[in-house]
Amino acid sequence: MSxxxxxxxxxxxxxxxxxxxxxxxxxxxxLFVLQPKETFSQEENRVLQSFPAFDAEDLFAGKYTKKFETxxxxxxxxxxxxxxxxxxxxxxxxxxxxxxxxxxxxNYLFETLKQPDPDxxxxxxxxxxxxxxxxxxxxYLLPVPSSAQEMKESLPAYAPSYDQNLSVETMxxxxxxxxxxxxxxxxxxxxxxxxxxxKTDHHWNVFGAYKGYSALMDAMGLNPVPKSEIEFKKVSSxxxxxxxxxAGYKRQKPDDIYIQQFKVPQQITxxxxxxxxxxxxxxxxxxxxxxxxxYAGGNTDENIIRNAGVQGERVLIIxxxxxxxxxxxxxxxxxxxxxxxxxxxxxxxxDYIRENRIDRIIILYSIKQLDEVVTLGDM
Amino acid sequence: MVFSSVLFIFFYLPxxxxxxxxxxxxxxxxxxFITGLIFYAWGEPKYVFLMLFSILVDFICGYFxxxxxxxKNIARRFxxxxxxxxxxxLCIFKYTGFALNTFSTLTGLAIDIPVIALPxxxxxxxxxxxxxxxxxxxxxxxxxxxFINYGAYVTMFPQLIAGPIVRYCEIERQLASHPVNAAMFxxxxxRFLVGLFKKVLIANNIALLWDSVQxxxxxxxxxxxxxxxxxxxxxxxxxSGYSDMAIGMGKMFGFTYPENFNYPYLAKSITEFWRxxxxxxxxxxxxxxxxxxGGNRVGKLKLIRNLAIVWLITGLWHGxxxxxxxxxxxxxxxxICEKFFLLKLIEKLPVILQHAYTLLCVIVGxxxxxxxxxxxxxxxxxxxxxxAPKLDAxxxxxxxxxxxxxxxxxxxxxxxxxxxxxxxxxxxVLGKTVWAMLFAAALFAAIAAMVDATYNPFLYFKF
Numbered sequence: 001m002s003x004x005x006x007x008x009x010x011x012x013x014x015x016x017x018x019x020x021x022x023x024x025x026x027x028x029x030x031l032f033v034l035q036p037k038e039t040f041s042q043e044e045n046r047v048l049q050s051f052p053a054f055d056a057e058d059l060f061a062g063k064y065t066k067k068f069e070t071x072x073x074x075x076x077x078x079x080x081x082x083x084x085x086x087x088x089x090x091x092x093x094x095x096x097x098x099x100x101x102x103x104x105x106x107n108y109l110f111e112t113l114k115q116p117d118p119d120x121x122x123x124x125x126x127x128x129x130x131x132x133x134x135x136x137x138x139x140y141l142l143p144v145p146s147s148a149q150e151m152k153e154s155l156p157a158y159a160p161s162y163d164q165n166l167s168v169e170t171m172x173x174x175x176x177x178x179x180x181x182x183x184x185x186x187x188x189x190x191x192x193x194x195x196x197x198x199k200t201d202h203h204w205n206v207f208g209a210y211k212g213y214s215a216l217m218d219a220m221g222l223n224p225v226p227k228s229e230i231e232f233k234k235v236s237s238x239x240x241x242x243x244x245x246x247a248g249y250k251r252q253k254p255d256d257i258y259i260q261q262f263k264v265p266q267q268i269t270x271x272x273x274x275x276x277x278x279x280x281x282x283x284x285x286x287x288x289x290x291x292x293x294x295y296a297g298g299n300t301d302e303n304i305i306r307n308a309g310v311q312g313e314r315v316l317i318i319x320x321x322x323x324x325x326x327x328x329x330x331x332x333x334x335x336x337x338x339x340x341x342x343x344x345x346x347x348x349x350x351d352y353i354r355e356n357r358i359d360r361i362i363i364l365y366s367i368k369q370l371d372e373v374v375t376l377g378d379m
Numbered sequence: 380m381v382f383s384s385v386l387f388i389f390f391y392l393p394x395x396x397x398x399x400x401x402x403x404x405x406x407x408x409x410x411x412f413i414t415g416l417i418f419y420a421w422g423e424p425k426y427v428f429l430m431l432f433s434i435l436v437d438f439i440c441g442y443f444x445x446x447x448x449x450x451k452n453i454a455r456r457f458x459x460x461x462x463x464x465x466x467x468x469l470c471i472f473k474y475t476g477f478a479l480n481t482f483s484t485l486t487g488l489a490i491d492i493p494v495i496a497l498p499x500x501x502x503x504x505x506x507x508x509x510x511x512x513x514x515x516x517x518x519x520x521x522x523x524x525x526f527i528n529y530g531a532y533v534t535m536f537p538q539l540i541a542g543p544i545v546r547y548c549e550i551e552r553q554l555a556s557h558p559v560n561a562a563m564f565x566x567x568x569x570r571f572l573v574g575l576f577k578k579v580l581i582a583n584n585i586a587l588l589w590d591s592v593q594x595x596x597x598x599x600x601x602x603x604x605x606x607x608x609x610x611x612x613x614x615x616x617x618x619s620g621y622s623d624m625a626i627g628m629g630k631m632f633g634f635t636y637p638e639n640f641n642y643p644y645l646a647k648s649i650t651e652f653w654r655x656x657x658x659x660x661x662x663x664x665x666x667x668x669x670x671x672x673g674g675n676r677v678g679k680l681k682l683i684r685n686l687a688i689v690w691l692i693t694g695l696w697h698g699x700x701x702x703x704x705x706x707x708x709x710x711x712x713x714x715i716c717e718k719f720f721l722l723k724l725i726e727k728l729p730v731i732l733q734h735a736y737t738l739l740c741v742i743v744g745x746x747x748x749x750x751x752x753x754x755x756x757x758x759x760x761x762x763x764x765x766x767a768p769k770l771d772a773x774x775x776x777x778x779x780x781x782x783x784x785x786x787x788x789x790x791x792x793x794x795x796x797x798x799x800x801x802x803x804x805x806x807x808v809l810g811k812t813v814w815a816m817l818f819a820a821a822l823f824a825a826i827a828a829m830v831d832a833t834y835n836p837f838l839y840f841k842f
Binding site for chain 2: 009010011012013014015016017018020021022024025026028029032059060061062065068069070072073074076079082083085086087089090093094095096097114115156157158159160161248
């Protein structure tokens with residue numbers, strides 16, 4: 001090739017850099033072609049793009065090329081490794097947030113709180129009010145603050161963070177008198193050194209959920225099971241939660257996962273999608289990356305939890321995943337809990353409440369979800 | 380397809396380069412033509428035909444302009460045809476919505492405004508296709524008999540969608556012969572890597588800070604300045620990084636493209652800034668608009684008129700919206716003032732104040748440029764000049780966590796880093812090693828950033 005002839009005029013370091021560049025590109029290309037393709041990313045909790053079948057219509061609509069680019073990106077060799085490298089570069093540059101996650105004190109990761117669009121919360125409140133009106137049942141709303149809200153002093157210095165108290169004020173002002181607001185903003189502030197939230201995940205942990213559960217029981221006029229009657233059993237010390245995944249920080253220390261065991265024996269069964277099992281935990285989920293799903297088995301449209309040991313009421317829980325970890329506590333008090341997730345639930349909630357002779361309704365959501373996603377708007 | 384993507388760097392570029400180097404010389408321009416069309420069609424599967432139409436029109440017009448060069452009145456008609464057809468296409472696809480919107484606002488009439496997507500790069504390639512007919516008429520270039528060569532000139536992917544704008548006269552001779560040697564290839568790789576570093580590691584990162592200021596419910600004086608400074612660096616490193624990558628790839632294919640940026644933020648006046656910023660656009664506007672209008676060899680009033688036209692059009696070229704018109708007008712007024720009296724005054728100031736004046740004007744310009752919402756620009760300007768709380772957490776946090784990046788961006792905006800790098804590589808073996816390590820590290824970090832850009836955790840819903 002003509003290149004060789006004049007190579008004596010080219011400085012060695014230039015040849016080296018060009019060789020490094022060519023080598024890097026060719027290695028990437030060859031590894032991409034040779035390596036087996038993945039279908040699901042545990043880290044990102046989503047299905048990866050597989051090779052897109054050719055489609056002329058897609059091509060002219062500009063969709064095919066987009067799919068193809070997603071395919072290359074999703075299947076790129078050593079993808080997770082490079083994500084970690086990029087996170088390290090950001091931290092080296094003294095950044096204190098990466099991928100929407102603050103790097104806080106004591107290895108705490110926090111989901112950043114942005115100013116929400118106020119219409120979203122309004123629409124969710126309207127949905128709750130109209131449910132209370134139509135059903136005429138007592139409704140309890142338990143909004144759970146984020147760890148970034150409750151642990152402000154552990155955030156990086158001066159980190160901007162939306163004040164979720166403003167959202168709670170909006171709820172106070174706009175909720176119908178038929179809805180009882182269970183305010184846990186003070187309860188979940190750190191006290192006596194007990195961690196109430198995970199460090200690598202956006203959820204509250206068993207101890208945080210206990211605080212929420214106690215406040216809810218007070219509001220409902222029931223007595224919570226005292227903490228002394230509960231044994232917290234560690235089932236994993238290898239939990240890497242969603243914030244770990246979002247940040248892409250590979251040297252993060254994992255969290256512990258506890259389950260709640262009650263000294264009084266229980267006769268609890270839970271069923272979901274036609275399958276019935278003993279207890280409320282799905283221990284098989286410990287083998288998956290997102291171990292938080294051992295609580296209530298993760299997100300599904302409907303869970304039914306029956307406690308043969310009590311002659312209690314029948315309650316409906318409308319919720320996001322923050323409710324899952326509180327479920328083991330709540331199961332002690334009701335003969336039947338029906339827990340639905342409106343993101344997947346396709347029946348009419350009002351009809352469902354009537355058909356199942358529900359006595360009371362608990363609405364348990366993270367404030368972030370109420371602020372940012374319309375899920376209760378069209379009940 | 381953007382240059383700073385996994386698709387481009389690991390797939391498209393190596394495959395095209397391999398094919399290009401393997402085919403015999405006589406097919407090289409054909410490879411450039413076809414791969415340019417594929418590159419364009421990847422993002423614009425329909426508008427690629429529009430671009431082909433432009434190419435065909437100008438090839439034919441240019442051909443006849445050259446043929447009738449001794450009969451100026453016929454040649455003029457073909458130049459006029461080329462300019463009219465090109466500008467009509469540009470107006471239809473870029474300015475229809477804007478014109479109708481303005482018309483309906485002014486008259487209060489409700490019009491169904493068609494939504495026309497802007498074809499990528501149309502503002503860039505229109506200049507290039509037109510330049511052939513115009514320059515033929517001016518007699519600076521000769522007839523191109525080979526359609527493939529002409530097609531390759533327009534569609535050559537390194538400069539197709541974001542410049543530098545290569546005028547036909549600058550590349551006419553290179554089109555006939557553009558051999559690559561090892562020196563050119565390695566220079567090309569180095570330039571490409573510099574561009575990649577600027578775009579992926581500086582521009583894309585500092586953009587996050589500007590995004591967070593834009594998304595904030597309220598800004599303080601500090602956060603307004605931190606935000607707009609971030610944008611000031613973002614737009615420079617984004618655009619000049621892209622030009623560097625284009626120039627670098629041009630070299631890999633044996634072409635020498637014109638330079639597009641010459642440390643614009645070091646300018647000591649607005650007049651000088653525009654000689655250093657997006658230089659190829661300035662040349663086109665000068666050659667094809669300002670000089671035909673009479674340039675500066677006219678009376679004072681006409682000169683003001685000419686400058687006003689030039690700057691309104693420059694503004695509009697950047698985008699079909701009133702904020703770009705305003706931005707153009709802002710520079711028009713500054714340039715007219717500098718031409719008539721301001722420049723003489725400024726030159727008497729200490730150099731540091733000359734820089735401060737220029738940068739202040741440029742930054743205020745970016746406020747107008749960056750947002751199509753007048754109320755946002757106004758809020759930002761008010762905050763910058765003290766009509767807001769002095770400090771807020773966003774400003775302090777932004778400044779603190781982006782300080783190293785600001786410093787890197789600041790020094791990379793001057794020749795200091797680049798000259799130092801050149802010096803150490805010629806000094807000693809140790810210097811060469813350090814130089815090579817820095818380039819390799821930048822490449823590694825840039826790959827990580829490009830891969831990470833596609834990392835998209837999907838954490839709440841699983842369908």
